[in-house]
Amino acid sequence: MRIDAEALAVHLAGPVPPSGRTAWLRAGLRRAVVDGALPPGTTLPGARALAARLGVARGTVVEAVQQLVDEGYLTARPRSGVVVSWQPLARGPAPAAPVPRVPSPGQPDGALYPRAAWARLVRGVLARVPGDDLGYPPPAGHPELRAALADHLRRTRGADVDPDDVVVVAGVAQVGALLVAAGLRRWAVERPGSPGQGAQLRRLGAHVVEAPVDDRGLVAAALDDGGALDAVVVTAAHQYPTGCVLAPERRQDLVRRARAGGFVVVEDDYDAELRYDRDPVGVVQALAPDVVVLAGSVSKTLAPALRLGWMVAPPRLRAAVVAAKHTADLGSPVVDQLALAGMLTSGAYLRHVRRVRSAYRARRDALLEALARRAPGVTVTGVSAGLHVYLAGLGAPAARRAHAALERLGVAAQVVPGGPVHLPGDGLVLGFASLRDAAAADAAARAVADALG
Amino acid sequence: MRIDAEALAVHLAGPVPPSGRTAWLRAGLRRAVVDGALPPGTTLPGARALAARLGVARGTVVEAVQQLVDEGYLTARPRSGVVVSWQPLARGPAPAAPVPRVPSPGQPDGALYPRAAWARLVRGVLARVPGDDLGYPPPAGHPELRAALADHLRRTRGADVDPDDVVVVAGVAQVGALLVAAGLRRWAVERPGSPGQGAQLRRLGAHVVEAPVDDRGLVAAALDDGGALDAVVVTAAHQYPTGCVLAPERRQDLVRRARAGGFVVVEDDYDAELRYDRDPVGVVQALAPDVVVLAGSVSKTLAPALRLGWMVAPPRLRAAVVAAKHTADLGSPVVDQLALAGMLTSGAYLRHVRRVRSAYRARRDALLEALARRAPGVTVTGVSAGLHVYLAGLGAPAARRAHAALERLGVAAQVVPGGPVHLPGDGLVLGFASLRDAAAADAAARAVADALG
Structure with a gap:
């Protein structure tokens, strides 16, 4: 034609x-x-x-x-x-539903993010950064941030860390991805624990088993012996979701088993800086830097949207981890790295942490007061740190009803299913970061009380 | 005791x-x-x-x-x-040498990065972004950036793309990682091609073969038929390193083979915006959005340090790719995403591209003039776009000597080994982004001429 x-x-x-x-x-x-x-x-x-x-x-x-x-x-x-010569084509079926935003009761209040200060930090970085640093980043992270993080982790977490030990990552989620890529395939995660963590490791192709948690933390003795594991996740400072602290003899037992069994302990230090009633417990990593990977981020103290975190890995894993980071994305964004480095070395980061800690302590106190008044029969644990409390043993129907009611209020919550665990199951994680005043705390507590019937 | x-x-x-x-x-x-x-x-x-x-x-x-x-x-x-009760331990052996910075002759001049403008964009984003957007990012990318990129890619690259088709990534390197994670395991890359690309895919566990390139681009006819491949990488607009444009019949042949063989074409559109002598050739993706993955980034136009790029994937891959991004790092940093979105929608991005294009065109012209004067026997290809030229068929000893001499001058270069390829082998990629004046261009050309002996 x-x-x-x-x-x-x-x-x-x-x-x-x-x-x-x-x-x-x-x-x-x-x-x-x-x-x-x-x-x-x-x-x-x-x-x-x-x-x-x-x-x-x-x-x-x-x-x-x-x-x-x-x-x-x-x-x-x-x-x-x-x-x-162009051949038209029939469009395929609509794509599957996208992965939803991660529901996170540990998400901080965006209103507390230091917007003006961060903008100033970025401007300062851009004014002084050499042009060469705007090329491809060092895969392990910019030396300035690695040095600042090592100093920070030594001082605030008692970590055993030099700048060379630090690898800058895109949040703790990337730590799992990098360790799997570095060859750790057989994992144990805590139960109860972060549901996203086990699911992520399985999507990465890892074999995942669960280790029980009781009120003294992870029961490493329940794990199989005999070299059947490559990595064991532990939330030692503030167990997610129950909030307990890993007990001293459990720490030593875990380290002993890691050395004997040839696995590494992945210490997810996700919210230790937000501790309200006493100094945070130091990291397990300092007890045994030969077998512990320490992982943390600014997701709770600044914002998850920054996607900025760190890992401290034993020397024998380091080259593989840095290569995995390089292979995954060639390294993390440099301007943000340098902004965080400046915030850490100037003291502004610790001042910010103190400020948000005070704000969140007040929100926690209001929630605990309201729960004690509205739902006095509920067992509340894990109140001494972080951005969530744990309501233990509600039973599945009540936990689900409370979750739905809280969601309608815009309050982050997560049902923790029961099962063969040492703690009362069917609990509810309740994030209090968004409860800005006593009325919001009261509404959340009422939602819980109503769900209990 | x-x-x-x-x-x-x-x-x-x-x-x-x-x-x-x-x-x-x-x-x-x-x-x-x-x-x-x-x-x-x-x-x-x-x-x-x-x-x-x-x-x-x-x-x-x-x-x-x-x-x-x-x-x-x-x-x-x-x-x-x-x-x-603490057991001291012997520190293990020193870690292996870290992965070096990626040597990249395609690295832009950091001095042209719009520092003040980017700082203003970040400040503007922080002033207006809702607190909820500072939580965990949507894994596919922020809707504002996805919409801005779709519009930009339609207008400047002729791409067939809606906002829902775009996935924001940490540069083109992450595109390979996500596609392997989404199940594409058997790859073909161009030869000659980017040495980093094949190495990255192998580290990700992919099986990689090489497809020859001649002066009309990738020779897809040389690939095995019969469904033995999942993905074929092509640098269609400006082949890396030779700089040729994928010829029309090669485009159609590639698309036909992809449809028949069930593989996807990964179009690495890494520097098409920096084209000097005529409008850039439109993307292959628009010919066949059902089988082409379009990948690009701001690494050449702004800075590699931003780690910000995009992919446009066929509908059948999209859910798997978004899930892989979520699994890898939970999504890209939000403030940077919104800063780029603002830069795109305000027109500032295109103005910046025009500005750097003009600067790089002058640097290219000075280099070509100096090479013609100092080393008139050398075949120079791929001069019409990007940040590098290709010096073909120098022979291995001369290419290595030139590489060493250029490195001493701080000029990025890369030896491309010869072998069973259609183009004269043992060539040299010479990045001209850092050659800020005629003297620098002359020094680079003299280094090449001296190496030829």
């Missing part, structure tokens, strides 16, 4: 513009091809005829047609002219 | 401070344990005796000791008192 210049002109939208005529013609022709107005096999009019009809230079037509030939929409055939 | 209060006090550094005595004592005791001054099994003096010796309250000693018991350094034994 051949189309003449007159018919083709109908498919070109709008009048010929005074300038940018080649681009206009190219876009119009491409649209006509892609929309099916010019089906495959259609022969275009000659350049001279089309140029005359449109009132443009012949060179304009030749150039636009050549561009579409180069792009594969048209084919120039010797003697027979230019024909449409 | 028992240590008395007098002996223990020797190990506590400095005088007792006027405040923060518990923290001071805790840190001092911990250091004495970790340094081996108090070996495992040592029994500490009673709290009363130590308090008296130090001149502090007994409660201070009890609290500090209890903290170290909680952390696992000490153990309280009924009747026999508190003993040191």
